[in-house]
Amino acid sequence: MMTDPIQAHPPHGGMDGGCISIHGDVEKHINLAILLNLKAMLQASGYEVLTTRESDISIHDEGIEGIANQKKSDMDNRLELFNSIKGAVCISIHQNQFTDPKYHGAQMFYSDSNPKNAVLAQTLQNQFVAFLQPENQRETKLCGKELFLCYYSKNPTVMAECGFLSNPEEASLLVTEEYQQKVAFTIYSALVQYFADQKK
Numbered sequence: 001m002m003t004d005p006i007q008a009h010p011p012h013g014g015m016d017g018g019c020i021s022i023h024g025d026v027e028k029h030i031n032l033a034i035l036l037n038l039k040a041m042l043q044a045s046g047y048e049v050l051t052t053r054e055s056d057i058s059i060h061d062e063g064i065e066g067i068a069n070q071k072k073s074d075m076d077n078r079l080e081l082f083n084s085i086k087g088a089v090c091i092s093i094h095q096n097q098f099t100d101p102k103y104h105g106a107q108m109f110y111s112d113s114n115p116k117n118a119v120l121a122q123t124l125q126n127q128f129v130a131f132l133q134p135e136n137q138r139e140t141k142l143c144g145k146e147l148f149l150c151y152y153s154k155n156p157t158v159m160a161e162c163g164f165l166s167n168p169e170e171a172s173l174l175v176t177e178e179y180q181q182k183v184a185f186t187i188y189s190a191l192v193q194y195f196a197d198q199k200k
C-alpha cells in the first residue's frame with residue numbers, strides 16, 4: 001500500500017482566473033479539470049491527496065477586503081497547506097502563455113529551496129516527453145522568489161506548466177476531457193516514478 005501524501009492544487013480560483021487562451025478559455029478551469037483527474041488516479045492507487053481547492057473559489061481568510069489582500073491571503077493559506085505535512089510532494093498545476101503563439105509544450109519550474117525539487121521537476125519533464133510530447137526539448141527551469149509557493153515550500157515542490165494557452169493547437173487540446181486526462185496521467189505516472197526512485 002502506497003501512502004505517500006501528495007498535494008496537488010490548481011493555483012487560480014475565484015476572482016483570479018489565471019490566463020485566457022487564444023480561444024477565450026480560462027486557465028483555472030483547465031487546471032482544475034486536470035487536478036480532479038489526477039486526484040482520482042492517485043487515490044485509486046492508494047495515495048493520500050490533499051488539495052488547496054476543488055472548485056472555483058479563492059481560499060482567502062474571511063473578512064479580508066480588497067482583491068490584492070485576498071490574493072495574498074489565498075497564497076499564504078496555500079503555502080500553509082503545502083507545508084502542513086512533512087515530506088509531502090506539492091504540485092502546482094498551471095498553463096503557460098506567451099506573446100508569440102508558436103511556442104508550445106510543457107515545462108517544469110522549481111526553486112532550489114529543497115534539493116529534491118530539481119529531481120522531481122526532471123522526472124515530470126521526462127514523463128511529458130515520453131507520454132505526450134516526444135518533440136518537447138524544453139529544459140526544467142530554476143526560479144527564485146517570484147515563484148512564491150515553490151520558493152517558500154519546505155516540501156519537494158514543482159510548478160507544472162502543462163502547455164501554452166497562447167498556442168492554437170495546444171489551447172484546443174487542453175480544453176478536451178481526453179487530453180486533460182492524458183496530462184493528469186502523465187503527472188500521475190511521474191509521481192509514481194519519483195516515489196519509486198526515492199525508495200532506491
Ligand SMILES: [Zn+2]
Nearest residue numbers: 018019094095
Ligand atoms: Zn497560472
